[in-house]
Amino acid sequence: MPDSALGSYPLPDIRRLEQFVAVAESPTLAVAAQQLYVTQQALSTAVRRLESELGVTLFNRQNRGLHLTAAGEELLRSARPLLTGARHLTRAVREADADSTHAFVVGHSPALSGAEVFLLLERSIGGHPTQPVTARPAFPSTFVDELHSGTIDLVLRRGVDTPEGLTSAVISYQELRLAVAADHPLATPDRIAMSDLAGHPLIVWAPERHSFYTDFLVAHCRRSGFEPELRINRVQGTPPTTAVLVDPDACAFVTAPAGPVHGGRVMVKEFTDPPLSPIQALWLPHTVSDFRTAVLNSPPARLSPEGA
Template identity: 30%
Template sequence: MEFRHLRYFLVLAEELHFGRAAQRLSITQPPLSLNIQQLEASVGAPLFTRNSRGVQLTAAGQAFVPAARALLDQAGQAAREAREVAQGLVGSLQIGFAGTVLYRGLPQILKAFAAAHPRLRLVLREMSSSDQLIDLMHERLDLGFVHTTRVPAGFSQVLVSSQPFVACLPMAHALARRKRLSLAALQGEPFAMVSRAVSPDYHERILGLCADAGFSPEIRYELRHWLSVVSLVAQGLGAALVPAALQQAGLPGAVFVPLDVETPPYDTHCLWKTERDQAGLAAFLEAVRAFAQPVQ
């Protein structure tokens, strides 16, 4: 019994007509008849009856249909698994990410990739952008989702998302019901920020925005994660400028108000070593590019 016999059998079982089945299989009727006869000899039972009214499945043939289909499915799965092993599409990828990507891009990319490559395991590590750069340099990460413009030589990148900054205030704050807010209105407020060590680019950018508005913020709290900044603001302990995607975090007690001026965007880049030649990495980058736009 050969897989060819099973394919021919299933097509004939669907068509119940030698001419149509042969046409679907792109062969002539004599080879089809010969292969069916060989299959019946191998099975040891007639699978079809042939008479003037056409072709019908015997009881044995009806019972053989699901078994034949399962055998072909198993063979196809085995072949796919063998190809994936040969192509490096099994194993794992080490992926770093900064927390805000969970609200803008990463879940969609993960879903698309998992559907196409279920055998490649993804190990996700939440890290600051600066820590990701170190691990990428030492190849402890295969790729990372970072918030920085300081990309070392030898790396490639894709822009995953770009979003504005918004004001984050406690729900009970006097300014929380404004539809839009000027930065100058935050002068004198205690600020919560991601620390300079964790995100030097955006720490400096927020200071620059405040300077443009005519004041230097009173930085009372420095934290490692944006979500921690929002959580602290939600407890009534300060104000902050945060990426707009954090509105999706749904933390009670925090209100997000758009600014009345355009701010430099908060960009997320997917970053990897250009020279890194890995089939799994290339496959994951396909999912990233399907969601995002390349950096020009």
């Protein structure tokens, strides 16, 4: 039995760890060697040395192929964020030496507007007057890769589940409202109950089980006693309130303030018991950022309505 104390285990060589990941993610050893500009023999030797350092077998070498063992699968899963963390460390050290700071890039899902993102960051921006900050949209299909590549430093989205290999925290909550066309039956009442939505199509931006936000909305409908009819919005990238201009029979959950919008063609209605949508931050483990810490440590609160 190995000693359970972490200090008794050897540290993996970062360069060999990078080479292992290249081999594990490439179709052949030859392709990995070409990507790394080394010979196949040198790459094979590096992998065997890493196995010797760790005291495990990382690949089953059978039928002229390389197939990850259980230990190899675990190393691959953990190595990606560790390597990214090492790159973050190198950048931070160089910036400290040069007395410079890179722009902290916040990617946000399309479900959050730029105005809402600013409200979430405002206190941290005020506390870091020399920190450049860039906020830009990041789609769910790409933000994991963008975090690992270092093109974004933090993701803000509506959600609570944590993708594998990332770290997360819920940093705020936001009241939802309902947008309907001005001539929609639900445009007349002062306030809307969730059960009033029964029988009216609901516009969402992604199918069920493909988006936490959609699943969150569907769950609220079911708890209110009805199964929603979902329609996928065919216009992406515009304010959520515009969805009911494209599909006037349907309604859409939004965060805009209550009242008329789009020249009175759309009405935003308050709920009697509004759903609270969680806003989640996602980032890479093994990384350190004072600005990110400030964002995460801001007291959780209900975010003000968009545009209010």
